[in-house]
Amino acid sequence: MKVVTARFGEIDVDESKIIDMRGGIIGFEHLKKFVLHMQDEKNPFWWFQSLDDGKVAFVVINPFIAKADYEPVIDDNNTKLLEIENAEHVVLLAIVTILQNPFSVSINLRAPIVVNAEKKIAKQVILEDQMHPVQYYLTATGSDDEASMAVD
Amino acid sequence: MLILTRKLGESITIGDDIKITFLEAKGKQVRIGIEAPPHIAVHREEIYKLIREQNIQAANVDSIVKDTLPDILEGLKNLLLKDQQEL
Numbered sequence: 001m002k003v004v005t006a007r008f009g010e011i012d013v014d015e016s017k018i019i020d021m022r023g024g025i026i027g028f029e030h031l032k033k034f035v036l037h038m039q040d041e042k043n044p045f046w047w048f049q050s051l052d053d054g055k056v057a058f059v060v061i062n063p064f065i066a067k068a069d070y071e072p073v074i075d076d077n078n079t080k081l082l083e084i085e086n087a088e089h090v091v092l093l094a095i096v097t098i099l100q101n102p103f104s105v106s107i108n109l110r111a112p113i114v115v116n117a118e119k120k121i122a123k124q125v126i127l128e129d130q131m132h133p134v135q136y137y138l139t140a141t142g143s144d145d146e147a148s149m150a151v152d
Numbered sequence: 153m154l155i156l157t158r159k160l161g162e163s164i165t166i167g168d169d170i171k172i173t174f175l176e177a178k179g180k181q182v183r184i185g186i187e188a189p190p191h192i193a194v195h196r197e198e199i200y201k202l203i204r205e206q207n208i209q210a211a212n213v214d215s216i217v218k219d220t221l222p223d224i225l226e227g228l229k230n231l232l233l234k235d236q237q238e239l
Contacts, residue, residue, distance in 0.1 A: 007214070023193055027204035028211070044232055045225045058210050059225070065232055077190040097210040098217050098224060105228060108210075111203045126195055126203060134202055138228060 005054040008037065013051060019115060022081055023123045025095075026111065031056060034122070036093075036115075048093060048113065063094035066107055066138055074114060078125045082116045089118040097135070106135035 001013045019034045033051040044065045050056035063070050072092065074084070084090055092114060094107040109132040115122040156164060163173040169189050176183040186194050209216070217224060 023191065025207055026200065027207045043225065043229050045229065056211050058207075059213060061232075081190040095207060095210045096213075097206055098213050098221070099209065100216055105224070108203065108206055110199070111206075124203075124207075126193075126199060134199075134206055138231070 001051075003035075003049075003051050003054060005049055005057065007047065007057050008049070011035075011037070011049075017120070018051065019120050019122045021123060022121055025058070025113070025124045026126075028056060036060075045096065046093070048095075059096040059098070060093040060113065061096055061107060063092055063107060063109055063112060066094065067109065067136060070109060070132075072109070072112060072127050072132065073129060074125060075128060078114065078123065082114060082121055082123060083119050084116050086118070089116055091115040091117045094136075095124075096138075103139065105138045107138060108134050109136045110134045 001015050001018075002010055003013055004010050013035050017035055019036065021032050021034060023029065024031060028050070031050045031052045035049050035051060037047040037049045037057075039047075044061050046060050048058040048060045063072075074082075074090075092112045094109055094112050096105065096107050098105050109127075110130075111124050111126045111134065113122055114125045158164065158174050160174050160177060163171050165171050170192060171187040173185040173187075174182060175185050188194055213221065
């Protein structure tokens with residue numbers, strides 16, 4: 001299946017890799033099909049590319065790379081909705097937000113995209129635990145130079 | 153907006169499978185219980201809005217950082233991988 005994207009031009013999508021959104025990404029609920037696009041295996045930043053709207057793509061990262069002690073709890077409703085039977089099949093993606101003036105990079109640990117990698121279904125899940133920040137900064141806020149890990 | 157008055161312990165139903173029960177009232181706070189099927193997302197409005205805005209900003213990355221994005225991601229990659237190696 002060929003899809004025209006704003007960022008990557010025309011991409012050839014392996015249909016077995018298409019991720020079906022259940023409930024979708026908040027604010028983008030109308031977009032149902034996504035694909036995880038990696039440009040380079042060594043790069044921890046991936047793209048969560050919409051197939052319904054080629055202009056929409058999110059930079060995402062495995063949240064555990066940014067915060068090794070991240071402990072999200074997925075509630076039963078969402079576990080059922082995503083047909084999760086084995087925790088090993090779960091892949092978490094945190095959406096990355098980059099802002100300028102002042103420069104900041106944050107990832108959303110409160111609402112990760114939870115992917116059932118075996119069944120290729122996913123949803124952005126809002127975690128109940130309010131301790132997880134919506135903006136977990138990878139950079140010191142306000143710095144436009146060499147970034148440093150900031151405590152949220 | 154439909155406005156109903158309910159006593160504590162009483163419920164309202166919405167459709168066939170959503171039930172809201174009024175559990176406790178204390179000053180200006182009320183505790184409610186919500187039963188809904190898994191495909192119905194139930195959220196506090198303010199967190200829902202915050203995440204929605206964050207997502208819209210995230211999707212808008214190209215117009216925010218323009219063509220510096222590859223450099224930014226490269227810098228962050230080095231930062232994150234360096235931290236991992238130190239662990």
